[in-house]
Structures are given as C-alpha cells and as structure tokens.
Amino acid sequence: TTVRDPHAKKTTADFFKDVPARLFPVGRLDRDTTGLLIMTNDGDLAFRLSHPRFEVEKRYKVEVKGRLTDEETRRLEKGAVLKEGKTAPCKIQIRERTDTRTRLLIALHEGKKRHIRRIFDKAGHPVRVLERLDIGPLSLGNLKPGERRELKPAEVLALKKAVDPRVV
Numbered sequence: 001t002t003v004r005d006p007h008a009k010k011t012t013a014d015f016f017k018d019v020p021a022r023l024f025p026v027g028r029l030d031r032d033t034t035g036l037l038i039m040t041n042d043g044d045l046a047f048r049l050s051h052p053r054f055e056v057e058k059r060y061k062v063e064v065k066g067r068l069t070d071e072e073t074r075r076l077e078k079g080a081v082l083k084e085g086k087t088a089p090c091k092i093q094i095r096e097r098t099d100t101r102t103r104l105l106i107a108l109h110e111g112k113k114r115h116i117r118r119i120f121d122k123a124g125h126p127v128r129v130l131e132r133l134d135i136g137p138l139s140l141g142n143l144k145p146g147e148r149r150e151l152k153p154a155e156v157l158a159l160k161k162a163v164d165p166r167v168v
Contacts, residue, residue, distance in 0.1 A: 012039070015148070026050055026135060027058060027111050035060070035132030036140040038151075038159070048163035049135060052088060052110040056162050059107045059134040060116060064125035068094065068102040072123055080119040082112065087119060101128065136162035 016023050016039060024046035026038035040046050048054045073094065079087045090108040097103075102125065106116060117127045133140050137158040143149065151159075160167045 012037070015146075027132075028113070029132060030114055030117075033130045033132065034145050035130075036135055036138065036143075037132070038135055038138065039148075045160060045163065049159060050111065054163045055109040056136040057107050057109050057134070058111065058132060058136075059105060061103075061129070061131045061133055062106055062116060062120070062127060063101055063103045063129035064120050064127055065101060066125045067097050067099055068104065068123075068125055072125070073104075076119060076123060080122055082115075082118055082122070084112065087112065087115065105133075135159075 012025055013023070021041040023039040023041055024043050026040065026046050026049045029035065029037055038046075038049065049056050073092050077090055077092050079089050081087075088108065088110040090106055090110075093105040095103040095105060108115070112118070116130060120127050131140075138151070138155055157167065
C-alpha cells in the first residue's frame, strides 16, 4: 500500500492518478494480500483508523497450512511474541479444518508489518490466503480486486465515529 517506492512496478498511487487530492492509505496490505483498502484525503482519519491506540478492529479471512488446533488458537489469541515485542490480543474464529488446511477469521486492532503472516509462520502454519474484509464499520462487500468506489457520507461518518465517539 505504499504510495512511493522506487523499486516497485506499481504503487497504490498509480490506481488513483485521476484523483487530484493527496490520498493516504489506511493500514497496509502486502503484495500477497487482497481485500479492503481505504484511501482518504483526510490524513488524521487515516492515522486514527490505522493506529492501534484507537482500537479500530480489522477483520481478515485467512487460510493457513495444516490443522490449527484449539490450543494453538487460544495461544495466538493471547498475542504472539515477535522481534519487536508481543502483539495485542486478537479474536480467531475457525471456519473449517482439514488435515491440510485451516480456514479462519481473525480480528485485530494492531497492524504490524506482515503481522498475520508472521504470527502464523511462528506457529508453524504458513498463510496461504489472506484477505481483509473489514476496517471498523466498513466492509469490503462485493468489490473485486482492482475495483473501487467512493464512500457514502454515512460511511465516512461511521469511520469518524469509530475513532472518536464524540462525532455526531
């Protein structure tokens, strides 16, 4: 989701060349992750939606290699220790388990670099598929990769309320 990278073939900014305003991405998606990305001209809102201090929940659909056990799930929900410290607690909901894969939903309010991939790698279950479904009150819905739409005024208001309940 970088807007500038001399080494990248394309950046997020390339998809918005027709927009005259400066846009800020909310959170990050790596090259191998799909899903909801909010672009806004409101830098303060982008910061608040992204920063863990405001505890805006982001929800992802994940498929990992192998069978994730209940015990592993409970451990991951309490937080994982990464080189920069322990991650905040998260919520994991198992959707399907086989001997070769586990499909789940994970909700978290923190977004360290490659956070989800790193915690599952550490648990011995590499991520195969990762898609962000929601950021706070906003959902991906039926948008396909590469599609975009403008937010409705009520959606912008809901995002602002998510980071400041005093907003009316």
